[in-house]
Amino acid sequence: MRRARIIYNPTSGRELFKRHLPEVLEAMELAGYETSCHATTGAGDAAAAAKKAVENDFDLIVAAGGDGTLNEVVAGVSVYENRPKLGLIPMGTTNDFARALHIPRDISKAVDIITSGDSIPVDVGKVNDTFFINIAGGGRITELTYEVPSRLKTVLGQLAYYLKGIEMLPSIKASQLHIEFDGEVFDEEAMMFLIGLTNSVGGFEKLAPDASINDGKFTLLILKKVNIAEFIRLATLAIRGEHLSDPHVIYRKASKITVTSEESVLLNLDGEYGGTLPAVFENLHRHVEIMAPVHLLPEQDKVGLVNEDLMS
Ligand SMILES: Nc1ncnc2c1ncn2[C@@H]1O[C@H](COP(=O)(O)OP(=O)(O)OP(=O)(O)O)[C@@H](O)[C@H]1O
Numbered sequence: 001m002r003r004a005r006i007i008y009n010p011t012s013g014r015e016l017f018k019r020h021l022p023e024v025l026e027a028m029e030l031a032g033y034e035t036s037c038h039a040t041t042g043a044g045d046a047a048a049a050a051k052k053a054v055e056n057d058f059d060l061i062v063a064a065g066g067d068g069t070l071n072e073v074v075a076g077v078s079v080y081e082n083r084p085k086l087g088l089i090p091m092g093t094t095n096d097f098a099r100a101l102h103i104p105r106d107i108s109k110a111v112d113i114i115t116s117g118d119s120i121p122v123d124v125g126k127v128n129d130t131f132f133i134n135i136a137g138g139g140r141i142t143e144l145t146y147e148v149p150s151r152l153k154t155v156l157g158q159l160a161y162y163l164k165g166i167e168m169l170p171s172i173k174a175s176q177l178h179i180e181f182d183g184e185v186f187d188e189e190a191m192m193f194l195i196g197l198t199n200s201v202g203g204f205e206k207l208a209p210d211a212s213i214n215d216g217k218f219t220l221l222i223l224k225k226v227n228i229a230e231f232i233r234l235a236t237l238a239i240r241g242e243h244l245s246d247p248h249v250i251y252r253k254a255s256k257i258t259v260t261s262e263e264s265v266l267l268n269l270d271g272e273y274g275g276t277l278p279a280v281f282e283n284l285h286r287h288v289e290i291m292a293p294v295h296l297l298p299e300q301d302k303v304g305l306v307n308e309d310l311m312s
Pocket residue numbers: 009010011012013040041042043044064065066067068069070091092093094095096150153271
């Protein structure tokens with residue numbers, strides 16, 4: 001019998017997951033998985049639990065939580081040569097990654113996708129000695145994600161980020177950045193840079209409209225120095241996906257990106273604090289395999305899949 005390990009964050013998603021655990025375990029059992037669980041205890045614990053699951057030869061690791069929990073699970077397995085498949089039950093506030101993979105927020109529907117057996121390889125971002133699955137960024141405006149208290153997120157969800165964004169507007173300023181990407185160089189003041197693996201970031205679903213989850217490329221978006229009025233105008237354009245042709249925006253695909261600054265610039269990795277610059281970003285092509293409804297994914301994410309399957 002195959003063995004699955006569920007790693008869940010008991011505090012995310014209004015603490016709902018625990019109550020549904022018996023049904024989840026039953027569905028996994030029916031699908032042929034002998035399943036055990038681990039409730040995370042705090043920062044870093046999901047990564048440690050994922051490493052332990054790899055070392056104990058589990059066939060599947062299911063992450064139940066928000067992007068933070070999934071990030072840790074991916075980071076935990078990414079250091080190994082033999083990586084088990086991953087499943088995802090989105091329980092967080094934003095669930096950007098789950099949205100990009102069309103994994104529903106409903107617990108039993110998410111479990112159905114895991115038990116159906118369909119999966120897709122996805123790229124993983126490596127930065128210095130750590131990993132990200134969705135987005136990395138830097139610049140004062142990207143710092144708001146960890147200034148939102150988690151209690152406020154539980155009560156207000158997505159709205160908490162927007163409120164914090166408005167509160168912080170007057171204090172956002174540009175930083176001098178030196179960015180090298182696949183042979184090109186950017187060296188001037190910028191409000192922020194974003195390095196994305198998916199097209200879905202903090203509810204801005206059209207930020208990187210042509211991003212593919214497994215093409216081996218990051219989408220790099222640099223917002224040059226602008227004033228507050230221009231910033232608001234560009235944010236409005238970004239909601240509609242119309243920001244890419246603006247002269248204040250640089251938008252490129254690259255598989256290796258180096259960012260340095262003489263100022264102290266904090267890094268944000270998947271919505272959490274991720275150290276400071278300098279940073280070297282490398283795209284680990286198709287590094288993990290995640291259970292997902294492949295038929296719902298855009299064609300750009302399925303390139304070469306059938307051929308590779310036939311050859312293996
Ligand atoms: N038992 C726990 N008590 C408190 N914090 C925890 C516990 N387990 C994990 N955490 C922390 O919660 C962080 C965020 O969790 P997660 O991303 O799963 O949920 P979220 O914050 O609700 O969702 P989102 O990231 O989508 O906003 C994790 O990175 C981890 O540091």
